Each structure stands twice: as structure tokens, then as C-alpha cells.
Amino acid sequence: MPLPQRLRNSKIQKESATSVPDSVKHCVFVPLWHKVKITIALYFILLISFAFIFTTCKNRKRGEEIITPSFSTYKSEKTGNVTPPAKEETYYGLLTPVEVCVIFNRLGVSYNNTILNPTTNSDLYLSTSKAAINTGIYGADFGYLKLFGLGQEVINYMLTIREMSNKLGIPDELLTGPIRQVQKDMADIDTVTTLMRNAYNAIEDHLRQSGRESTAGLMLMGGWVEAMFIATQLLYNPENPDPEVVEKISEQKYTLNSLLSFMKNYYDDPVVVYYTKKLRYLKSFFDTFEIYFEKGDLEIDTTRQVLLSSGSKMTITVDTLNRIREYILRLRTEMATP
Secondary structure (H helix, E strand, O other): OOOOHHHOOOOOOOOOOOOOOOHHHHHOOOOOOOOOOOOOHHHHEEEEEEHHHHHHHOOOOOOOOOOOOOEEEOHHHHHHHHHHOEEEEEEEOOOOOEEEEEEEHHOOOOOHHHOOOOOOHHOOOOEEEHHHHHHHHHHHHHHHHHHHHHOHHHHHHHHHHHHHHHHHHHHHHOHHHHHHHOOOOOOOOHHHHHHHHHHHHHHHHHHHHOOOHHHHHHHHHHHHHHHHHHHHHHHHOOOOOHHHHHHHHOOOOHHHHHHHHHHHHHHHHHHHHHHHHHHHHHHHHHOOEEEEOOOOOOEEOOOOOEEEEEEEEEEOOHHHHHHHHHHHHHHHHHHHOO
């Protein structure tokens, strides 16, 4: 799990646009007085190179970096509202497939079940890795559907999740309780969400205790990719991007870092290695932009793995957003295809 130091390394704790740029941090001055005989020509080449690097770094002093965000969710000061804006939560740790749909909160996502992974596909996932990945995908689909209330469709996905978990050797009783409560219409949405979140935590614990941590990693990955797929397909509008939607997509760079850190521990599984390479390629898009917070606005709750801020400024471009959207589509299609 990410520690505060990792957060600093990931630049999550940037509080102003005056942070020291990477170009300064990465400047390396190599002594020229090694006991090596070099020619006079080479000596002058090195001196010129040294002077160029020094001058470049010197010109980029602290406070001189000019940030031009492409998107911002900070409220305009012209509104005249003297009440401090409420701070919203951003999770940077790993979430269960049910919880990961928290990125849809407050965004008014529309109902569209046609983009979800059909429950009829469940019988076609024969390998353990496919079963694990799509257990996560179906979990995120459930998390999306429950936003629109409890009904037969929600029950169908819960039954499918139980079926998929059975393929992974998960005890049936872990999901029996939540399903029975929904079928008897004795639970509200929040209660069912809690029950399903606990069920996924129990599944993950069972996999860990049985020495199948990599399977748990694939399940978490499937849930995250599906949530990103729903967000980029239903919420993101390439023609007129909503800054709040852009913010939620951009913030997923933190969770992606956490997911990669988790999965790198299980390189003995060739499927983990395969998908880790794909996630690293996806990360290359997220690495092209930064997220900045106004000074004094950012709070970090390391216990709950939550960032608290009233907004953010992002240097992400529409082109990068489209690239992320396109690659997520390709990745999710591959994962969900039997």
C-alpha cells in the first residue's frame, strides 16, 4: 500500500505551482577530476556540456515554473461565496470491484446496461485467470447497477459473481447471505453494498490465505479496468469534457500506481506479467500530466488512503484523455472476451 513517502514521489502532495521541477531534481553533476587521461578536445566538450546543464538548471529556479492547467475544478472567486467549499474525497489505494465505482459519485452517470459484460459470458470463462479478471469486472458492473436501485438485474449480477467465485474455489457461503437478503427485499442499497464489499474482502482474504495472491490481484485489476471503462464511455465527452469528469479520470493515476505496486510482487504468474506490461503502457499516458492543488488545500488521510481537497488543477490534454479512453477500451475488450 502506498505510504506517505510514495505519495511524495508520485507528486500527490504538490500544493502549489511553484514546486521544484523534475528537470532540476534530475540534474546530475559529474566530477571531471577522475584519474583518467582524456584529450584536450574531450576535456573542452565536457566543460561545455557541464556549463549547458548548469545553466539550464540554474534558469529553472524554484518558483519560476509557470503552470497552465488544461482543466480546473476550483470554484471561481467571482462567485462571492464566503463559505469555504466542501472538500471531496479521492481514494488512492486499492478498492474492491464494488467500491471502485465510487468514482461515479456526484457525476450523474446515466443508465446504460448495454456496455456491461453480459452475464451470459460467465460460462465461457474457463481459465482461472479469466475467471478472476471477470469476477472483478462483474463486481464493478454490480457497483454501477446498484446506483439505480435494486432489481432483478442486480440479483442476476450477484448470482453471476457467486458463480465466478465458485470457479476460483471460493466458499459459496461468502455470497449467499447478500443474495438472500436482496431476493427477500429486506435490504436497502447501502446495506447490500456493504454486504458485497465485505464479500469481496472475504474472497480476497481467502485467495491470500490459500497462496493465490496473484489471482486476487487479477480480480482487483479487472474491477478497476471495468470502472475506468464505464467512466470513459458513459461520463467522458470528447467533444465537451466536463472538468469534474476529467478530474475523476485523472485521479486514477494514483490508484494505477498502487495497483502496479501490488502486482509487481507476483511476477511468478505469467498472466500477471502480461497485464502488468499493458498497465505500464497505460501508465505512460498518465505520466504525461500533473495534478496540482492550491496551497493549503490538500489533506492526506493515510489511514483511509484518501486525499481531501476542494478541487484540483490538471495539465492533462484532450488528446491524452482520448488516448486513455481508447486504450482502456482495447484492454477491457480483451479481458472480457472469452
